[in-house]
Amino acid sequence: MMTLQGKAWRFGDSVTTDHIAPGRYFHLRSNLPELARHALEDLRSDFASEVKKGDFIVTGKNFGLGSSREHAPTILKLAGVSAILAQSFARIFFRNAVNIGLPVVIMDTTFINEQDELEVSLEKGLVKNITNDRVAQFNPLSPELLRILQDGGLIEHVKKNGRIVV
Amino acid sequence: MEKTGQNLTEKIISRHAGKGVRPGDMVVADVDIALAQDGTAPLAIRQIEKLGSCNPDRNHLNILFMDHASPSPRKELADDHAFMRSFAKEYGATVSDVGEGICHQLIAEKYAAPGMLILGADSHTCTAGAFCAFATGMGSTDIAVAMATGKTWLRVPESIKVVLHGKLSNGVLAKDLILHIIGDIGADGATYKALEFSGYIDSLDMEQRLVMSNMAVEAGAKAGLFPADNRTLTYLQERGRAEQFNEIAPDSDAGYEKVIEYHLDSIEPTVAMPHAVDNTAPASTLSGISIDQVYIGTCTNGRLSDLETAAAILKGKRIASGVRLVVCPASREIYLKAVEKGLVSIFIEAGGLVLPPGCGPCVGIHQGILAKNEVVLSTQNRNFQGRMGNPDSSIYLASPATAAASALFGHITDPREVV
Numbered sequence: 001m002m003t004l005q006g007k008a009w010r011f012g013d014s015v016t017t018d019h020i021a022p023g024r025y026f027h028l029r030s031n032l033p034e035l036a037r038h039a040l041e042d043l044r045s046d047f048a049s050e051v052k053k054g055d056f057i058v059t060g061k062n063f064g065l066g067s068s069r070e071h072a073p074t075i076l077k078l079a080g081v082s083a084i085l086a087q088s089f090a091r092i093f094f095r096n097a098v099n100i101g102l103p104v105v106i107m108d109t110t111f112i113n114e115q116d117e118l119e120v121s122l123e124k125g126l127v128k129n130i131t132n133d134r135v136a137q138f139n140p141l142s143p144e145l146l147r148i149l150q151d152g153g154l155i156e157h158v159k160k161n162g163r164i165v166v
Numbered sequence: 167m168e169k170t171g172q173n174l175t176e177k178i179i180s181r182h183a184g185k186g187v188r189p190g191d192m193v194v195a196d197v198d199i200a201l202a203q204d205g206t207a208p209l210a211i212r213q214i215e216k217l218g219s220c221n222p223d224r225n226h227l228n229i230l231f232m233d234h235a236s237p238s239p240r241k242e243l244a245d246d247h248a249f250m251r252s253f254a255k256e257y258g259a260t261v262s263d264v265g266e267g268i269c270h271q272l273i274a275e276k277y278a279a280p281g282m283l284i285l286g287a288d289s290h291t292c293t294a295g296a297f298c299a300f301a302t303g304m305g306s307t308d309i310a311v312a313m314a315t316g317k318t319w320l321r322v323p324e325s326i327k328v329v330l331h332g333k334l335s336n337g338v339l340a341k342d343l344i345l346h347i348i349g350d351i352g353a354d355g356a357t358y359k360a361l362e363f364s365g366y367i368d369s370l371d372m373e374q375r376l377v378m379s380n381m382a383v384e385a386g387a388k389a390g391l392f393p394a395d396n397r398t399l400t401y402l403q404e405r406g407r408a409e410q411f412n413e414i415a416p417d418s419d420a421g422y423e424k425v426i427e428y429h430l431d432s433i434e435p436t437v438a439m440p441h442a443v444d445n446t447a448p449a450s451t452l453s454g455i456s457i458d459q460v461y462i463g464t465c466t467n468g469r470l471s472d473l474e475t476a477a478a479i480l481k482g483k484r485i486a487s488g489v490r491l492v493v494c495p496a497s498r499e500i501y502l503k504a505v506e507k508g509l510v511s512i513f514i515e516a517g518g519l520v521l522p523p524g525c526g527p528c529v530g531i532h533q534g535i536l537a538k539n540e541v542v543l544s545t546q547n548r549n550f551q552g553r554m555g556n557p558d559s560s561i562y563l564a565s566p567a568t569a570a571a572s573a574l575f576g577h578i579t580d581p582r583e584v585v
Binding site: 092099100163 | 192193194205206208209213216217234235240242243245246249286287288289291303304305306307308310311314315317318319353354357358383386388442529530531535548550551552553554555556557
């Protein structure tokens with residue numbers, strides 16, 4: 001059910017929420033489509049204009065460190081990103097992503113290069129790198145978090161169940 | 167042997183989950199205070215509107231702060247403020263309006279108490295851990311659900327025990343200690359964990375503890391807690407909130423993922439260099455770094471004792487030519503006391519300027535954005551690229567003492583040279 005397909009956009013370690021959603025665009029937080037045009041622009045000025053629906057962000061350790069701004073995962077999702085694959089995530093970014101229905105995968109990402117074509121199965125915990133014909137496994141999210149993701153995020157989860165179910 | 171006692175994190179989350187918890191457990195917990203600020207509240211409100219209702223019994227516990235863009239520098243942000251006010255009016259939430267101050271300082275002054283579970287749509291919500299509250303930052307959706315239902319989901323974190331020995335020497339502050347600790351364990355050294363401070367904590371007063379807890383998130387931690395002791399009680403008594411005190415300490419046989427120890431006597435004035443909080447060095451080794459601006463304020467170091475420390479160094483002197491000194495008290499109460507005690511006059515006479523209470527330039531919205539290639543020395547908690555509004559500028563982090571001393575000389579200065 002949750003199999004995703006797209007190209008990889010590679011970023012390094014310690015990508016901060018100021019990289020993802022720069023503070024100088026604070027006034028655009030109530031205009032998310034406009035804010036999304038600036039996603040990650042200090043690291044890659046071509047990202048927001050070139051990313052295609054379904055693409056993946058593939059990164060190193062401690063992705064999303066810093067602020068609690070949920071606008072960070074939200075604008076990545078709005079830009080078309082279908083999942084983020086990282087060696088590790090900062091805590092608040094991780095739960096924000098789950099809460100807004102943006103899948104996050106924790107794994108060794110070194111077998112993925114820029115613009116590789118990937119297929120990701122969230123339930124099976126499997127990444128197929130179609131470009132270099134390699135396959136790697138990851139530990140799927142816990143059943144509780146998968147359920148929030150599958151419900152479409154925490155708001156939809158609460159509306160559907162009448163409460164938080166974990 | 168299996169540990170049977172509970173640490174602070176397990177104790178507080180157990181009370182709110184209605185059952186005994188252990189690290190790794192996923193629980194639904196009752197939330198005491200839920201807060202958001204003007205950068206995160208509008209999105210939280212839109213999420214609450216999707217849920218369609220907000221628990222009216224929580225009106226005094228759901229608090230919306232206007233502090234990041236206060237007063238508003240742009241029409242878009244003025245509209246966000248108006249949106250927050252009209253939501254609060256319609257749904258009954260509590261508003262802390264422009265001019266009151268920074269959310270984390272107001273939570274300390276008016277709300278936080280031992281044993282509470284406090285959630286905020288701001289990463290530095292962990293500040294209230296100084297009161298032995300389990301306080302943590304989350305996103306707007308989490309806060310929306312907490313405000314509407316009074317509940318949240320939590321994975322119970324493992325705790326790291328941070329044992330403090332001895333006392334900080336003259337000219338060295340809690341800011342130096344926490345920068346040293348983060349430099350030591352790294353910006354992801356405590357990711358998903360709780361830091362529990364222990365040992366000779368009596369040497370740190372509440373304002374110093376607030377600095378330590380505030381920066382726990384800069385090591386990736388979910389929370390940074392102190393036990394509730396006499397210093398906590400005194401602080402609450404001074405604000406007429408003594409009845410909110412209850413003594414909480416970890417059990418003697420509590421379990422921790424690991425224990426790390428620091429000798430405070432050996433801590434030096436410490437600076438975090440661009441663009442990472444864990445990129446630390448002693449201030450004494452950085453005298454070659456010239457600075458264009460000094461910022462004293464924020465939820466980390468905009469409290470009265472911070473302003474007193476800086477004023478003692480600046481009194482009767484002038485800052486170096488070419489340096490801009492920006493000072494911002496963290497709350498209305500602090501601002502008023504700084505006026506009454508003559509601190510504001512000292513800053514102005516020294517060549518500085520004093521902003522209204524709020525987050526000021528720390529988040530890069532207004533009130534002191536840097537030019538290309540400029541360098542700022544700030545008492546804030548974060549120095550990421552672009553944090554203060556310009557990705558082509560450099561941010562150094564330090565204590566209020568180091569900041570004031572550096573303003574006098576125009577380069578990074580070990581404050582022990584002037585105190």
